[in-house]
Amino acid sequence: MHTWxxxxxxxxxxxxxxRWTGMIIYQLLSGPQRFCHMESALGISGKVLSDRLKDLExxxxxxxxxxPETPVRIEYSLTxxxxxxxxxxxxxxxxxxxxLPSASP
Amino acid sequence: MHTWxxxxxxxxxxxxxxRWTGMIIYQLLSGPQRFCHMESALGISGKVLSDRLKDLExxxxxxxxxxPETPVRIEYSLTxxxxxxxxxxxxxxxxxxxxLPSASP
DNA sequence: ACAGTTAGTTACTTTATGTAAGTAATTTTA
DNA sequence: TAAAATTACTTACATAAAGTAACTAACTGT
Numbered sequence: 001m002h003t004w005x006x007x008x009x010x011x012x013x014x015x016x017x018x019r020w021t022g023m024i025i026y027q028l029l030s031g032p033q034r035f036c037h038m039e040s041a042l043g044i045s046g047k048v049l050s051d052r053l054k055d056l057e058x059x060x061x062x063x064x065x066x067x068p069e070t071p072v073r074i075e076y077s078l079t080x081x082x083x084x085x086x087x088x089x090x091x092x093x094x095x096x097x098x099x100l101p102s103a104s105p
Numbered sequence: 106m107h108t109w110x111x112x113x114x115x116x117x118x119x120x121x122x123x124r125w126t127g128m129i130i131y132q133l134l135s136g137p138q139r140f141c142h143m144e145s146a147l148g149i150s151g152k153v154l155s156d157r158l159k160d161l162e163x164x165x166x167x168x169x170x171x172x173p174e175t176p177v178r179i180e181y182s183l184t185x186x187x188x189x190x191x192x193x194x195x196x197x198x199x200x201x202x203x204x205l206p207s208a209s210p
Numbered sequence: 211a212c213a214g215t216t217a218g219t220t221a222c223t224t225t226a227t228g229t230a231a232g233t234a235a236t237t238t239t240a
Numbered sequence: 241t242a243a244a245a246t247t248a249c250t251t252a253c254a255t256a257a258a259g260t261a262a263c264t265a266a267c268t269g270t
Contacts, residue, residue, distance in 0.1 A: 004146065005128070012201035013127045019227070022118045023110070035248050041109065045228060050249060071236055074248070081204045088196040095193060096117035099186045124258070140217050150259060155218060176267050179217070 015059065020044055020052050022092075025078065025085045028062065032077035056082070120164065125149055125157050127197075130183065130190045133167065137182035161187070 016022050023042055027033065033041075039049055053076060056062035061082040067073040078085075121127050128147055132138065138146075144154055158181060161167035166187040172178040183190075 005131075006198075006201070006207075008201040008205040008207055009131075009198050010128070011205050012197050013131070016121050016197070017124045017127055019122045022122055023115070026110075026114075026118070036246080039248095045230090046249065047229085047251085048227065051227090071247075084200055084204060088193065088200060091193040091196050092117050092121070093111075093114050095189055096111070096113040099189060100113040100116050102111075102113055141215080144217095150261090151218060152220085152260085153258060156258090176216075 015061075016088075018052070018055070020048060021056065022089075024049070024052055024056065025061065025082060026089050028076060028078045028082065029086055029089060032065070032075040034073065034075055038076065061085075120166075121193075123157070123160070125153060126161065127194075129154070129157055129161065130166065130187060131194050133181060133183045133187065134191055134194060137170070137180040139178065139180055143181065166190075 020042070023044075024038065027038055027042055035046075035049065035053075038044070039046055042049070044052075053062055053064070057064055059081075060079055063077050063079050063082075065075045065077065067075065125147070128149075129143065132143055132147055140151075140154065140158075143149070144151055147154070149157075158167055158169070162169055164186075165184055168182050168184050168187075170180045170182065172180065
């Protein structure tokens with residue numbers, strides 16, 4: 001059994017270990033976005049994006065806002081809890097730039 | 106198509122989005138460890154741990170050292186590339202402590 | 211000799227992810 | 241005005257990844 005790792009930390013890691021979760025949060029760090037924009041920006045399928053956004057909404061990380069314009073516009077954005085991922089993303093960025101230099105063309 | 110996200114960043118995220126990868130790195134940040142110790146500390150199955158350690162070795166994040174004692178001892182440790190994950194883990198820890206306070210008993 | 215440990219592997223099941231097409235409500239274009 | 245496109249999804253199905261449990265092989269301690 002394993003009881004020696006902090007459960008909060010474990011849960012956070014489990015979130016990030018869900019495929020696409022991190023990329024979705026990173027994508028939303030650049031501002032509120034619509035479903036189909038995220039779909040093409042990330043190269044993710046509608047099904048998985050839909051699932052992930054629902055999960056992230058349930059976790060209180062993403063907020064779904066309906067603008068009842070005509071046509072209706074639905075935007076996804078980060079809550080404070082989601083915005084607080086920024087330092088993590090910055091460190092991932094730093095690590096990747098140091099240790100995974102882009103391949104030569 | 107999606108070409109606007111840095112490929113290095115994407116690769117780093119894909120690493121972390123592999124289940125257990127983050128937890129294994131975190132576990133090894135506390136020092137070199139043997140297979141069966143990690144197995145029980147993380148509550149991961151031997152099969153998956155074996156797979157992940159192989160992947161991480163190929164990525165140059167984990168080093169496998171054989172001590173030809175009797176009986177033979179095999180230890181897994183982080184390379185510099187692996188140790189450089191520490192700031193990321195610290196930020197994940199910080200986020201989790203702020204936003205995922207442990208449930209009441 | 212027998213049970214236990216270590217570092218795995220193998221076979222099989224379950225879950226997660228990906229792919230492609232479909233839908234319903236609009237809106238733009240010919 | 242009919243046909244095509246867009247948005248925000250869902251559904252059905254295929255494949256890949258993870259989990260479970262049992263097994264192996266080499267040793268070791270009792």
